[in-house]
Amino acid sequence: xxxxxxxxxxxxxxxxxxxxxxxxxxxxxxxxxxxxxxxxxxxxxxxxxxxxxxxxxxxxxxxxxxxxxxxxxxxxxxxxxxxxxxxxxxxxxxxxxxxxxxxxxxxxxxxxxxxxxxxxxxxxxxxxxxxxxxxxxxxxxxxxxxxxxxxxxxxxxxxxxxxxxxxxxxxxxxxxxxxxxxxxxxxxxxxxxxxxxxxxxxxxxxxxxxxxxxxxxxxxxxxxxxxxxxxxxxxxxxxxxxxxxxxxxxxxxxxxxxxxxxxxxxxxxxxxxxxxxxxxxxxxxxxxxxxxxxxxxxxxxxxxxxxxxxxxxxxxxxxxxxxxxxxxxxxxxxxxxxxxxxxxxxxxxxxxxxxxxxxxxxxxxxxxxxxxxxxxxxxxxxxxxxxxxxxxxxxxxxxxxxxxxxxxxxxxxxxxxxxxxxxxxxxxxxxxxxxxxxxxxxxxxxxxxxxxxxxxxxxxxxxxxxxxxxxxxxxxxxxxxxxxxxxxxxxxxxxxxxxxxxxxxxxxxxxxxxxxxxxxxxxxxxxxxxxxxxxxxxxxxxxxxxxxxxxxxxxxxxxxxxxxxxxxxxxxxxxxxxxxxxxxxxxxxxxxxxxxxxxxxxxxxxxxxxxxxxxxxxxxxxxxxxxxxxx
Ligand SMILES: Nc1ncnc2c1ncn2[C@@H]1O[C@H](COP(=O)(O)OP(=O)(O)OP(=O)(O)O)[C@@H](O)[C@H]1O
Numbered sequence: 001x002x003x004x005x006x007x008x009x010x011x012x013x014x015x016x017x018x019x020x021x022x023x024x025x026x027x028x029x030x031x032x033x034x035x036x037x038x039x040x041x042x043x044x045x046x047x048x049x050x051x052x053x054x055x056x057x058x059x060x061x062x063x064x065x066x067x068x069x070x071x072x073x074x075x076x077x078x079x080x081x082x083x084x085x086x087x088x089x090x091x092x093x094x095x096x097x098x099x100x101x102x103x104x105x106x107x108x109x110x111x112x113x114x115x116x117x118x119x120x121x122x123x124x125x126x127x128x129x130x131x132x133x134x135x136x137x138x139x140x141x142x143x144x145x146x147x148x149x150x151x152x153x154x155x156x157x158x159x160x161x162x163x164x165x166x167x168x169x170x171x172x173x174x175x176x177x178x179x180x181x182x183x184x185x186x187x188x189x190x191x192x193x194x195x196x197x198x199x200x201x202x203x204x205x206x207x208x209x210x211x212x213x214x215x216x217x218x219x220x221x222x223x224x225x226x227x228x229x230x231x232x233x234x235x236x237x238x239x240x241x242x243x244x245x246x247x248x249x250x251x252x253x254x255x256x257x258x259x260x261x262x263x264x265x266x267x268x269x270x271x272x273x274x275x276x277x278x279x280x281x282x283x284x285x286x287x288x289x290x291x292x293x294x295x296x297x298x299x300x301x302x303x304x305x306x307x308x309x310x311x312x313x314x315x316x317x318x319x320x321x322x323x324x325x326x327x328x329x330x331x332x333x334x335x336x337x338x339x340x341x342x343x344x345x346x347x348x349x350x351x352x353x354x355x356x357x358x359x360x361x362x363x364x365x366x367x368x369x370x371x372x373x374x375x376x377x378x379x380x381x382x383x384x385x386x387x388x389x390x391x392x393x394x395x396x397x398x399x400x401x402x403x404x405x406x407x408x409x410x411x412x413x414x415x416x417x418x419x420x421x422x423x424x425x426x427x428x429x430x431x432x433x434x435x436x437x438x439x440x441x442x443x444x445x446x447x448x449x450x451x452x453x454x455x456x457x458x459x460x461x462x463x464x465x466x467x468x469x470x471x472x473x474x475x476x477x478x479x480x481x482x483x484x485x486x487x488x489x490x491x492x493x494x495x496x497x498x499x500x501x502x503x504x505x506x507x508x509x510x511x512x513x514x515x516x517x518x519x520x521x522x523x524x525x526x527x528x529x530x531x532x533x534x535x536x537x538x539x540x541x542x543x544x545x546x547x548x549x550x551x552x553x554x555x556x557x558x559x560x561x562x563x564x565x566x567x568x569x570x571x572x573x574x575x576x577x578x579x580x581x582x583x584x585x586x587x588x589x590x591x592x593x594x595x596x597x598x599x600x601x602x603x604x605x606x607x608x609x610x611x612x613x614x615x616x617x618x619x620x621x622x623x624x625x626x627x628x629x630x631x
Contacts, residue, residue: 005164010155011097013107014129018157020110020117021126025133031260032130033068033192034199036079036175038255039128040066041203043083043173045308047145050084052307052335057084057145059171066207067227068196072187075179077134082172085144088151088163095128095140095153096161106289127258132157134186135177141166142173189221193230202236202252204306235306237280237327241268253282256301257325261285264377265370266326267362275350281326281359283366287380291323300355303329304337315342316352317359320388320399323381324359353394360398367402367418378404378415386467390474400478403471405461406441408450413441417461419478427458429495432484435461437468437553443609448539449486455537456496460486469554487608489547491534505534512576515585519574522597526569533573540578541600543570543608552608572601592628595621 010018025031044064051057067080086094110117131138136156143150150168155161168174185191189212196207206229213224236244236252253263264285270278281300300316302309306329317324333347342348363385367374378385388399404415407422422433434453438444444462453460463472472483497505512532520530528546536542545551549568550558558565574581580600587593602618605611612618 005162007160007162008092008096009160013104014097015159016107016110017126018129018132021129022133022157024117025126025130029133030195031199032133032177033079033195034251034254035127035130037066037068037196037200037203037207038258040079040081040083040173041205041255043081043085044205045083047082047084048307049309050145054146057171059145061170064205066203066205068192068207068209068230070187070189070192075184075187077177077179077186077192078174079177080170080172080174082170083145085147085172086142086151087144087147088149088165090144091140091142091151091153091163109289129157131175131177134179134183136180137178139176139178140173141168141176143168143171145171189223196230198247199251200255201231202248202255203231204233204235206233207231235303235329237268237278237329238306244268252280253284253325256327257282257284259284259286259288259325263325264373265362265366267358269358271354275347275354276331277351277354278329279326279355279358281324281328281355281362283359283362283377283381284323284325285376285380287323287384291381291384300324301327302342303327304333304335305329305331307335309333309335309337310339310342312339312342315339315348316355318352318356318388318392320384320386320391321356321359323384328355356392356395360395360402363402364398375404375414375416382415383465383467386465386471389471396475397478400475405435405463407462408445408453408460410462422459422461423479423481425459426481427456427496430458431494432482433461433478434458434484434486435463435472436486437463437472437551439553439556439609440464446607447487448536448542448604448607449544451537451539452491452493452535453486456493458493458496466557469551469557473554485545485551486535487543487551487553488545488549490544493534501534505532508532508534508576512574512585515576515581516574518584518593519572519597519600522594523572523601526601527572528569529571531571531573533575535573536575536578538578539575539604539607540580541572541574541604543601543604543610544573545570552610556610572604574600592625595625599625 061082070077138155140153150166152164152166153161193209208227209230210223211226211228212221214222216222249266250262263282266282268280301311302316316328389396400419405417406415407417436444436447436449441464444464450460476483509532516530516532546568555565555567584593584596599621602612
């Protein structure tokens with residue numbers, strides 16, 4: 001064993017994080033204790049789990065606990081646990097570096113503006129480093145259960161830390177905080193116990209401190225050597241609902257989710273029947289920074305009869321509910337359940353299905369009874385929930401009811417229209433739910449495809465999230481009404497059109513045959529077909545995809561993502577009433593007519609957010625036509 005002290009440097013990100021955190025969290029500095037207790041409790045959970053297979057790890061000391069002490073003279077606060085501890089390598093990789101995936105992109109988001117970044121730091125979670133909010137030196141001594149060597153890590157939080165091998169009889173981790181000037185209020189029995197009760201009452205193992213035995217002359221508590229548990233020390237989810245306060249639920253959430261903000265809502269239930277389990281599931285109020293990171297692991301924690309087993313989103317929650325946090329505690333699964341067993345387990349499938357129903361029920365309840373909260377939820381997680389329409393066949397209808405969109409009747413830009421709202425406002429004779437997909441709200445709102453719908457006062461949903469193509473590719477109808485893209489297929493307004501409309505359209509088609517042919521000839525292979533439109537009232541032309549073809553918007557998205565797409569040709573619809581089209585119809589000069597036809601096509605492509613293959617020729621053509629017109 002080498003007792004030599006080594007000095008190592010923090011990873012750059014750690015330095016950045018420390019600086020930012022000390023500044024932005026100072027006003028909420030008490031949370032350091034919650035974070036350190038939370039880690040200690042996790043360490044106990046890990047030991048209990050590893051100890052199932054290797055009981056010798058308990059080293060004849062099976063009572064898991066956390067101890068907090070302070071020393072007025074030395075001006076230190078100590079948090080010790082007899083959990084799993086850390087090996088030397090673990091100390092280096094967990095404490096000297098940030099091993100979270102997505103860390104790099106998180107740091108790229110930081111603006112340098114402390115106020116804005118303070119919000120982001122909450123999303124990232126600061127954990128152990130929060131010790132440096134109140135301490136100017138932290139000494140962590142740890143010995144991994146079952147190992148002989150202990151290691152001492154020490155740092156002043158300024159870019160470097162030292163490591164040395166030491167002796168430590170008790171397994172686990174002891175953290176000594178050397179308080180900064182001005183933090184002496186923490187050297188107080190009453191104060192520390194108050195913080196523990198406030199933030200960590202729900203921790204399932206005892207948090208022990210010395211017992212008070214009266215008051216001294218200075219009015220301060222005199223402590224005895226006897227220890228007492230400051231917290232309730234029972235797993236929160238095992239308590240009955242009526243015994244848990246709102247604050248306790250909230251603090252427990254912060255512990256399981258490693259979050260700083262209060263949750264939006266939660267569901268706590270004991271399920272009996274074929275499967276017996278307790279679930280305490282939370283909807284966070286804010287999305288974490290790595291919500292879209294496929295590598296992200298943290299999710300719902302699985303316990304079996306109070307013993308922590310693992311934390312894994314995929315097995316316990318489907319991907320589209322990956323924002324859900326909390327605990328599922330099964331009474332039936334075997335304690336030695338492994339990831340492989342879980343993979344195959346019918347019991348887990350049943351628990352998962354039950355929990356999904358609970359979460360959807362919770363969301364339904366919010367949407368009906370607390371619409372403001374639901375709006376807040378939708379803002380943070382709506383796009384993720386939308387994935388469920390394609391992912392969870394069994395619950396498709398329920399998820400569809402929870403969807404919210406912007407529509408042509410929306411006042412602002414917030415998605416607040418549900419499919420049921422839409423159906424409730426449908427015009428007489430309307431039998432479809434119309435929608436348009438586009439890259440931006442402006443592109444959707446101003447699309448020529450909407451003109452006839454505006455004229456008839458028919459509402460159209462404006463779908464501008466990337467995931468919307470996935471939604472409309474999986475959801476074909478809602479409540480017996482088909483979902484119909486306004487940019488696909490021949491326009492069929494059903495009973496929204498009266499006989500007179502249909503007759504007029506027929507006549508227009510008949511009359512515009514020559515100009516349609518002219519355009520068709522000029523555009524040749526670029527289009528599948530040219531036809532006179534019933535959609536347009538103001539624009540001269542628009543492009544329409546085939547009923548069963550991929551939408552132009554999806555095609556562009558896939559191409560942008562680097563996929564090879566065999567695009568299908570669009571149909572060009574022209575508006576024979578438009579002056580430009582009339583001009584084209586009467587144009588005797590074949591070359592100029594061809595130029596006009598090409599401009600019509602190019603404009604239609606641009607108007608729906610497409611990209612011209614040959615923009616320079618488009619500009620040349622436009623300039624030529626403008627000069628000719630002004631001559
Ligand atoms: N008391 C402890 N006993 C054993 N391991 C610990 C202890 N405290 C921290 N660790 C290890 O260090 C890692 C990093 O801790 P840290 O608090 O920085 O982050 P975290 O708890 O993983 O996540 P978060 O930052 O979201 O709180 C932990 O994941 C754990 O492996």
